[in-house]
Amino acid sequence: SVAVEDQKFCLKEVLNTFKLCLSENKEVYLEHYVAGWRGLIKFLNSLGSVFGFISKDAVNKIQILVNHMNDENGSQYVTVQSMVKYELENELVDLTKRGSHPESGCRTLLRLHRALRWLELFLERLRTSKEDSKTSVMCAEAYNESLSQHHPWVVRKAAGMAFCMLPGRLSFFEVMNVGQPEQVVAMLGEALPLISEVYQITEDLYAQHNLLELP
Template sequence: MASTEEEFSLKEVLIHFKSCLLDDDKDVLLEHYLNGWKGLVRFMNSLGSIFSFVSKDAVSKIQIMENYLKGESGERYRSLQSMIEYELSGNLVDLTQRSGHPDSGCRTLLRLHRALRWLQLFLEKLRISSEDSKTSTLCSEAYNDSLANYHPWIIRKTASVAFLALPVRNKFFEVMNVGTPEEVVDMLGEALPYVSKVYDFTEEQYSQHNLLNLP
């Protein structure tokens, strides 16, 4: 796995999430999905330890998924649909936390999927925000509308305190290594629709198979 210490590139994230979508947006290629996530981890890590409560978990989930991709059944994990079909048909999904498959691909990817919603909402709020908008407020709003629903109280409390240390909007834009704030806004406008398409398709697939609430 690529080092999370590499410099973050918003353009790289755009390319990977754009490459995720297969056959007129009818499937998601997991290798590109994971590569897009590695870029998002670099984004979180570039801001220090503020997002470590998410980034550390994301790194472990990415590793689990990459191990599946490299394993004997790697071809079954090439896309989202093939993974779901393979794991469900083989009873490899831990539907009740009793079947002995706590790190199934479906469960592992669901955790990344939930975190992706938070980052998607936060980056969209950043994109449409004004220069004097408080990033801590934007981030908290995005978190409360997404990932907070799956976190225990102590993590939610830790997150709310961590967000207070977030840098100002223009500092965020510098981290994205794109150029001027206007250029960052333009690239976010190009990238986020692809992230949204990937998120929406994944949500639809999990919903169809009753997997959105895996323990």
């Protein structure tokens, strides 16, 4: 039926949306960036309700960005580059401490951007994993190397507990719905450079404008 067809979910399509993210002159389209995250969240939700507190925060962040894209200044929110320029020129970003712009596009996207680094590290581990590798360990290592540095103790604790609930490597590959493990590995090999490039371009842009520590 149509309903079942709708639920069919393939991680390959999601990771491919990161291909659409980059414009010819290497700007990052917010529309596709957000679409990529939507797909990842759908995937996360399919892993179980223990990940609800994670997806809830991500959904929240995405909604903030979508609201910016849909409001009267939406034309300034076409790419990450135009968003940064617009918000900085119009003093719409809290630069050193939280103030009148707690939901700036810049600080909101930064949270997703940091999570994208986790994703990159995690997927790279998954790609090169052995049959007996544990997803929970790969996930925790990737987290400790990236996102955890920006999280308080309580969040790190909760995240660590959630990681233990991840399905094993083979079931995890199955949920990705890409095919045999070899096909998953091949797909990851294709998708990872795209994700890395989007990450690096955003990272350089934020570094250039001193935005990497936005409150």
